[in-house]
Amino acid sequence: MYTLYIANRNYSSWSLRPWVLMRALGIPFDEEQRFFGPGSNREAFSLFSPSGQVPCLHDGDGTVVWDSLAIVEYLAERHAGVWPAEAAARAWARCAAAEMHGGFSALRNTCPMSCGIKVRLHELSPALAQDIARIDALWGEGLARFGGPFLAGDRFSAADAFFAPVAFRVNSYGLSLSAPAAAYAARLLALPAMGEWLAGALAETQREAGHEADVAAVGSVVEDLRAKI
Amino acid sequence: MYTLYIANRNYSSWSLRPWVLMRALGIPFDEEQRFFGPGSNREAFSLFSPSGQVPCLHDGDGTVVWDSLAIVEYLAERHAGVWPAEAAARAWARCAAAEMHGGFSALRNTCPMSCGIKVRLHELSPALAQDIARIDALWGEGLARFGGPFLAGDRFSAADAFFAPVAFRVNSYGLSLSAPAAAYAARLLALPAMGEWLAGALAETQREAGHEADVAAVGSVVEDLRAKI
Secondary structure, three states: OEEEEEOOOOOOHHHHHHHHHHHHHOOOEEEEEOOOOOOOHHHHHOOOOOOOOOOEEEOOOOOEEOOHHHHHHHHHOOOOOOOOOOHHHHHHHHHHHHHHHHOOHHHHHHOOOOOOEEEEEOOOOHHHHHHHHHHHHHHHHHHHHHOOOEOOEOOOOHHHHHHHHHHHHHHHHOOOOOHHHHHHHHHHHOOHHHHHHHHHHHHOOOOOHHHHHHHHHHEEEEEEOOOOO | OEEEEEOOOOOOHHHHHHHHHHHHHOOOEEEEEOOOOOOOHHHHHOOOOOOOOOOEEEOOOOOEEOOHHHHHHHHHOOOOOOOOOOHHHHHHHHHHHHHHHHOOHHHHHHOOOOOOEEEEEOOOOHHHHHHHHHHHHHHHHHHHHHOOOEOOEOOOOHHHHHHHHHHHHHHHHOOOOOHHHHHHHHHHHHOHHHHHHHHHHHHOOOOOHHHHHHHHHHEEEEEEOOOOO
8 A cells, every 4th residue: 555745735746746646547545744844844754755855655565755756657667557558658758747857947936836826927037938838839749649638648647647737837827828738737627636636725724934935926816715724 | 779869978967867878788879969059959959859958869760758767768668777677676766866857956056067177166055065965865875775886786777877967066066975975976987988978078179158157156167177179
């Protein structure tokens, strides 16, 4: 049996990726949630994760898998459907997920995930515009090449899981995408697993000053659907 | 037959990772080198890489694999030895490589790879010190747990390839590590494939102003072994 350690649903884009993958694929797991605190998260999270970061997967045999993309590959060795079965689609899906894992720093820094709010950005910087254009092109390429409705074909895979936080960001920040990419983001948001995550995020009353400040630095909050604290 | 697109050996840490893996494992490939230019690299590199970034692997059947970690997994499906054969070591190695792929931003930004120079840093920021401490702990854990001399056991794997640029950075910036980690960095630098890469880097006369400025911003160049331009 797996135990998946995650942080706040509202903020933790990295936690969402393996969580939504396991949920969408029906891989059973226990969840352990630890909230971002006022102190050092790295220290607190080191109790269960060697890097001091979330997510972290513990397997029943004692194996600890402490990175989101490594968790995906660990699961792919044990469960069908994590990656597409066809080799070309699988290579493409891995590139897409890995590009998200290591890149898009402007999108990540300028539009931090905060599922429960809507934000009007102060500006659309050239770096952010470039990241959004690349997301648009990448999604468009996958949908066209593999036929949709998911990025690498007709089944939800780890590539989709890696862009799940971007769907929340598109919604929160009103990011403008071409029609196929916007429709794909809407499809992700409509998945039952994404609805379950969002409901959990909205119910959370744990706020973390650093994440709130990151949002305040880039835009104005125009709507906050989260539970009152 | 594979074709691997890389950029300047002196600067491109991402290019080094799959290159040194393929060289160390004896996987044959043709190399196509494109130098960082004064204009938009993203535009120039888009001619062969969908993300506009290096490295990018082209397989003979037309498959294009445009991310370093996805290249590793693509090769792992086709060649033995990319990852350790034993499951626990493989899970650990994937975590280590993926942590490097997505993290260590202070190390990457403060100590940009420039193989052919030695630099005295203006300061050791807390964020950089934390990244170095994490590298030290991670390397120490792997070496102790799997018995060395490489990170996940007795054979060079993709985990080592992912930290190859860190070995050059340790050398260039005189980063201080505990004895086992320092010895491991020295072992990486002593590999024939690393020597071949470094010789190529030193012979390059192509300089790129942005990369040179990044180094100048963080420290003083105290030695430059690169070919005169």
